[in-house]
Amino acid sequence: MVARVWSLMRFLIKGSVAGGAVYLVYDQELLGPSDKSEAALRKAEEVVPPAMYQFSQYVCQQTGLEMPQLPAPPQINFPNFRDSWNSGIISVMAALSVAPSKAREYSKEGWEYVKEHSK
Numbered sequence: 786m787v788a789r790v791w792s793l794m795r796f797l798i799k800g801s802v803a804g805g806a807v808y809l810v811y812d813q814e815l816l817g818p819s820d821k822s823e824a825a826l827r828k829a830e831e832v833v834p835p836a837m838y839q840f841s842q843y844v845c846q847q848t849g850l851e852m853p854q855l856p857a858p859p860q861i862n863f864p865n866f867r868d869s870w871n872s873g874i875i876s877v878m879a880a881l882s883v884a885p886s887k888a889r890e891y892s893k894e895g896w897e898y899v900k901e902h903s904k
Contacts, residue, residue, distance in 0.1 A: 819871065
């Protein structure tokens with residue numbers, strides 16, 4: 786009985802985290818234009834480090850443990866990163882769009898090869 790309850794709780798927690806992530810992506814319009822995604826990333830870079838520091842200080846006060854200072858997050862050059870990301874996405878989508886026709890073409894060539902060599 787306990788195992789079923791535990792597995793149900795794990796499922797609900799994972800589902801809640803996944804649902805929250807999907808809602809956050811939709812709410813912040815991260816799948817829209819790259820300008821909005823870039824603005825959200827900059828906002829996160831400003832908000833997350835102070836929040837992590839405050840949380841670590843809270844945990845230290847509550848538990849009496851000492852936590853080491855986190856290193857500074859790396860700086861990302863946005864224009865180059867965005868261009869590389871977009872070109873990668875375009876390449877993947879282009880490959881996926883021609884995959885069915887290429888698969889048919891290659892299977893046809895393979896079938897012809899088998900026919901020729903089986904005579």
